[in-house]
Amino acid sequence: MLGVGPEAFAAVIAAYTVGARVVGVRPGMTDHQRGLLLRDVEARITDRPGPPDERPRGTVLPLGELLATADDGLRPRVSARPQDVARLIHTSGSTGVPKACAQTYAAMTAAWTLRPDDWPPAVRELAGRLDRFLVFGTLTSQVMLEYGLLALAAGGVLVRADPPDLPGALVRHRATASVITVPRLNRLVTSLRTSSADLGTLRALMVSGSPLEPGRAHEAATVLGPVVFHGYGQTETGMISMATPADPPGSLGVPPVDLEVRGPSGRPVPPGSEGEIFVRTPSQGAGYWEQSALSAEVFVDGWVRTRDLGRLDAQGRLWLSGRTRDVVIVDANVYYTGPVERLLARHPAVAEAYAVAVPDDGTGETVHAFVVPADGRVPALDELRSMVAAHLGEACAPTRLTLVAEVPLTTAGKPDRHRLTREA
Incomplete structure (x- = not known):
């Protein structure tokens, strides 16, 4: 503790x-x-x-x-011994009570973090920028510990931020790098538009926790410069892929691990086709502690079922499109909320967007959108609804809209979807 x-x-x-x-x-x-x-x-x-x-x-x-x-x-x-459980890493709890993922000593030893010879190209580029890595919160965070260890292995220094206010902490500690979630990145970019903060030492800001919409990634690069790295991984797997500032905004780079995009049949689909992402990583977990049934659903024949949706493009880059668990069932048909959120976030009056399913007497469920307005803008439900209906169909169009100053976060800094659903 x-x-x-x-x-x-x-x-x-x-x-x-x-x-x-x-x-x-x-x-x-x-x-x-x-x-x-x-x-x-x-x-x-x-x-x-x-x-x-x-x-x-x-x-x-x-x-x-x-x-x-x-x-x-x-x-x-x-x-x-190698197969003894080294640690129980709890998930963020963004989808319910945190689950304890068991990682063995063998898996921890196999992780690439402390072995420079095994660093993938994107990680090698990141490591070269971790001279003064700003850390905060708790070492319970897998991301904070993993990239903190990477900084040490690269010869860098961990600098503790207390309080972890950005951009103030970056300036005070002359930090060259830190970790940030998508909502906090959006707030940082907004604050820097009216701030005189000097971030001249910043060389890497590692975005983690949730997908970064391409428009927001481009905006961050415009304001911060070529410093944004976008990591993708899970508690169950460790790092899966990472985009460097040179990768197209919104992509997650070329995965350095075994990865398959599988269709409904359970078979891999061709590049460009969307499906569910399955991965194998050297440091992946052995299952969930004392939850054998759930372990059997996620850890399948040596693969980890991420329950994320995405695709690989012709260059082998990974793009996420949503989660299998984030759905709305309208007239007995299943629709994913990920595409709805990404489309809403592209509207010029919207800074962030999140969609949840709520009960509806007529259709069973409908979409409730939570939107953080862009500076000086007030998005209207009818305009957003028309846009979504035109692109994704009437069933995906939000019927309810709540404007919020900021999205509620879990203790891990991720959008708290359970709280949004309760509020809806």
Whole structure:
């Protein structure tokens, strides 16, 4: 239950050294979510002990005492076996209660992060820009830990931001790189249009967590310069692909892992055809902790079913188009909300757009759109509805519209679709 800092990093590495199974708890989780995560722990490492009634059973180890017992002359041997579970990495919870993905010591060892000879071209280019990598939040974040380790392997320095306000933190710490989610990138770009912040040291901003619409990617490149990298991966897989500033806006680059786009029959489809993405990565998980049925759905014959939709173009670049789980069922027909969101986001009066399914007496379900207006604009429902109907059909056209100043986020910084659905 630690943040980001040298002591937290040392504690995590120490836990792996003794062969422990490590689980991290993100800040901002609900009491229910935190209780589920902590129910089986044998020891908790914390720099904020908290009241006794919140402490789980087992040992509570204050971080200062733990590190004070270290012997600098000792070089312990890792006691774990390759197939032992090294860590339980919890998903973001953007689609419900976080699931614990089990990663073995063998999979962690096979990850490319700490082996420069195995870096794919896009990662090698990114690594060269990580001289001063701004980190914040918690090492529980797979993205923060993975790219933090990459920065260290590249000879860079991790710089802790507290508070992690952008662009202020980038300026204060003379950061050359950091990680950002799509909603926060949009806010950063908007703020920089009226700000005099000097981001002259910035060389890489790694966008993660959700797809970046091509128009917004182009806008970010215009404001920030050629610094935007767009990573795609999952808790279950680690990194799948990454676009560099030289790739077309909206693409995810050429995947350096085994990847297939499969149609409804379960067979791969030709380049240019859309389908569901299946991948195999060296560091992928072994399944979900204590959820065998769900594991069987996602981890199939050595492949991971991402449940994302996309296509490979003629050059082998990956493009995402939505998620198999984000659907609206209109008159018993299934439609994906991803295309609706991307189309809405291209409207000049819209900065961000999110679509969810809501009950409807006439059709069963209908589309409810949540829209962050562009500066000085107020998008109208009838105009957005007409645009979507013309391009995607009447069934996909939103029948309800809510204007929001900003989209609610999960603790991982992703759009909180469950909260949007509740509000709708």
